[in-house]
Amino acid sequence: MACIASALKALCLSLLFVAIASRPTNKPEVFNVLRFGAKPDGKTDSINVFTNIWKSACASKGGSSKIYVPKGTFYLGGAVEFVGPCTNQIEFVIDGTLLAPSNPGDIEKGTWINFMYINNLLISGAGTLDGQGKESWPLNDCRKNPNCKLAKTMGFSFVNNSRINGITSLNSKMGHFDFFAVHHFNITGVTIKAPGDSPNTDGLKFGSCSNIHISDTHIGTGDDCIAILSGVTDMDISNVKCGPGHGISVGSLGKGKDEKDVNGLTVRDTVFNGTSDGIRIKTWESSASQIVVSNFVYENIHMINVGNPINIDQKYCPYPPCEKKGESHVQIQDLKLKNIYGTSKNKVAVKLKCSKSFPCKNVELVDIDLEGVKDGPSTAVCENVHGSAHGKMVPQQCLNGP
Template sequence: MTCIASVFKALCLFVLFVAVACHPTNRPNFFNVQRYGAKSDGQTDNAKAFTNIWKMACTRRGGNSKIYVPKGTFYLGGVEFVGPCTNDVEFVIDGTLLAPANPKDIKNDTWINFRYINNLSISGGGTLDGQGKESWPLNDCLKNTHCHKLAKTMGFSFVNNSRINGITSLNSKMGHFNFFSVHHFNITDVTITAPGDSPNTDGLKFGLCSNIHISNTHIGTGDDCIAILSGTTNMNISNVNCGPGHGISVGSLGKNKDEKDVTGLTVRDTVFNGTKDGIRIKTWESLASKILVSNFIYKNIQMINVENPIIIDQKYCPNPPCEKKAESHVQIQDLKLKNIYGTSTNKVAVNLQCSKSFPCKKVELIDINLEHKGVEGGPSTAVCENVDGSARGKMVPQHCLD
C-alpha cells in the first residue's frame, strides 16, 4: 500500500512538472545592449545597434521584452524607437547615454524619440547626458533666422500607459523631456539638471496630453521646470522640487489658432527654491484662440526666495516689443490657491493681471503667507487686474480681490 502511494505521488509530481514546463511563461526576453553590439567606450556611435535591438525587442512575441543598458558610457547619435510593438517593452538604463557634443550631429529635433508605443517603461539609475554646453551659445533663434535648431533630449509622441522612473537627465541642448499626445503617463523619482543660465532647457513639457502624474522629482533648469501647453488635461503634480528655473508654467497660450482648453491641474506639496517664477499662467494679447483654463488647485506650496511666487500674466511678451492684437481671449476660472507660503524677492508677491475682455473668475485664495525678502524694503504687496474671487484665512500680502 505504501509502495502504491509512493508511485502515485511520483506520478502526480511528474504530471505537475510537465504541465509547468509546457505552460508558456511571460518572462521578459532580456537584451543586454553590450551582447548585441553596443560599445561602452564613449566614442563609438551605438545608434544602429540600439535601433536593431529595439526592433527585436519590439517585435518579439510570446512575452515582454527588457532592454538593458549596463554601467558604462554609450555614445549615441540621434535615434528613434517606433512602435506599435507586439509586447510590452521595459528599457532599463544603468549606464550613461552620451549625446554628440556638436549639435549638428543630431539630425532630428529630438535626440532619443519614442513614438506610437503603449506600455513602455523606462527606469534605472543611469543618466542621459545631453552635452548641451557647446549648444547653449547657439540658442539665438529669436534674433537669428538662420539658427540651427537644437535637439531636445528625449521625446514621446503618441505613447500611452507608460512611465519613467529613476533616471537623470543632464545638460540638455534644449528641452529635457517633451511629451506630445501622450496619455496615462507616470513620472517618478526623476532628476533633471541644467544650469540656471542655460536657455530653453525646459524640464518637462506637455502638449495635448492627459492623465499625467509627476511625483518625487527634482528639476533644475534654465527655463520652465514644467511647461503645460495647449490641450493638456488631468495632470497631478506632487512632491516636486523646482529650482533653478522659471517655475511650473501653464502656457504660453492664446497665440495660435486651434489651441485647446487646459483643465484639471493639481500641484501640491511642492517647493520652489530660487526660481524666477513659482505658480505661473501666461497668455498672449491675441484673439487667435478663445480657450478655457480651469479647475486648477495649488496647495501646500513653499516658496524660497522666489522672484514671482504667484503670477498670472495675460499680457505675456517675453521679448518686447510684441504686437498687441487684442486683449487675451483665454478665460481663466476656477483657480484655488491654498497654503502658499515662504519668501519673495520681489515686493509684488501676488500678481494677478488678467484680461480685460475675459476677466479671471472664481479665483480663491486661502492662507497665503509670502514675506518680502528682497533688496527693496517694505512688506510684500499684491496686484489685481480684472479678477473676480475671494480670500480667507491668513493673507500676507493683503489681498486685492473684489
C-alpha cells in the first residue's frame, strides 16, 4: 500500500509540474525597434521601420504585443499612422526620443504621430516626443488663415479603454496631444513643455470624448493647458500643474452648427502658475448652436499670479472685430467653485459675464479667496448670472439671487 501511495504521489507531482510548465506565461511579444532596423542616430528616417513593426504587432495572435523604443534618438521624418483594429492589446513603450522634422512642410498631414481605431492601447515610458516646433512658430498665421497647416504632435481618434503614462512632449509645432471620439482614457504622469509665447500649442485638447481621467500631469505651453470642446462628458482632472499657458478652458463653444452639450467636468487639487487664465469658459456671442454646459465642479484650486483666475466669457471674440448677431445661445448651469484661492494679476479676479438671452444659473461659490497683487483689493464683475455664495468671499461676490 505504501508503494502505491508513493507512486500516486509521484504521479500527481509530475502532472502538477507538467500543468505548471505548460501554463501560458502571458508575456507580451516584444518588438524592439532596433532589431527591426531603426537607427538611434537622430538622422536616419525610421518611419518605415515603425509602421512595419506596428502592422506586425497589431496582427499578432500570440497574446499582447509590446513595441519598445530604447534610449537614443529616432527620427520620424513625416506623418506616421498607427491604425487598428488590432487583434490584441498593444503596449508602446518609449524610453528614447522620437524626433520630428524641423521643417513643418515635411509633415503633410495635420498630425505627426496618429493612433486610430484601437482599443486597449498603453503608451508609457520615460521618453520624449520632440516636435521641433521652433521653426514653425514664426510661420503660424492660423489666426488669419483658416487653411494653415501645422502638425500636432500626437493624435488619438476612436481610441478606447486606453492610457498614456509618463512620457514627455516637447516643443510641438501646434498642439501637443489631440483627442477625438476617445472614450475611457487615462492620462497620468505626463509632462508637456513649450515656451509661453509659442502660438496654438495646446497641451491636451478633447472633442466628442467621454470618461477621461487626467492626473499628476505638468503642462507649460503657449495656449490652453487643457482645452475641452464640443461633446465632452464625464471628465475628471486632478493634481495638474498648469503654467505657462492659458489655463483649463472649456470652449470656445457655440460657433459650429452641430455642436453637442458639454457635461460633467471635475477639476480639483490643481495649481495655475503665471497663466493668463485659470478657470475659463468661453462661448461665442453670435452662436450658431444652442447647447448646454452643465454639472461642473472646480475645487481646491491654487492661483499664483494668474491674469484672470475665474473667467466666464460669453462674448468671446479672440480677434476683433467680431460679427454680432445677438447673444450667446450656450446655456451654462450647475457650476460649483469651491476653495479657489491665491493671487490675481488683474484687479478683476472674478469675471462672470454670461449671456443675456441664456443667463448662467445655479452657480455656487464657496470659500473664494483671491487677492489682487496690484491696484488695491481685487474685485468681481457679474453679468446675467444667478446663484449663491457661502463662506469667505474675496473679492465680494456679485451674484444675483437664485
